[in-house]
Amino acid sequence: xxxxxxxxxxxxxxxxxxxxxxxxxxxxxxxAQTQATFDAEQLRALLAIGERYPEIAxxxxxxxxxx
Numbered sequence: 001x002x003x004x005x006x007x008x009x010x011x012x013x014x015x016x017x018x019x020x021x022x023x024x025x026x027x028x029x030x031x032a033q034t035q036a037t038f039d040a041e042q043l044r045a046l047l048a049i050g051e052r053y054p055e056i057a058x059x060x061x062x063x064x065x066x067x
Contacts, residue, residue: 017064018063018064024051028046
């Protein structure tokens with residue numbers, strides 16, 4: 001499991017640069033609860049929040065460059 005800082009640090013230690021750092025989806029319930037509770041519009045909102053606030057997103061990603 002990574003924090004945003006440990007994730008970025010491991011990418012840098014691998015000799016890569018970080019072009020983009022982002023997040024995907026805010027997970028506030030289990031997968032089964034999410035499917036049973038939220039409609040498509042609400043799921044899009046949780047996705048948008050994850051993109052806006054990657055430090056609290058359920059998943060993180062980087063677009064790495066070869067330095």
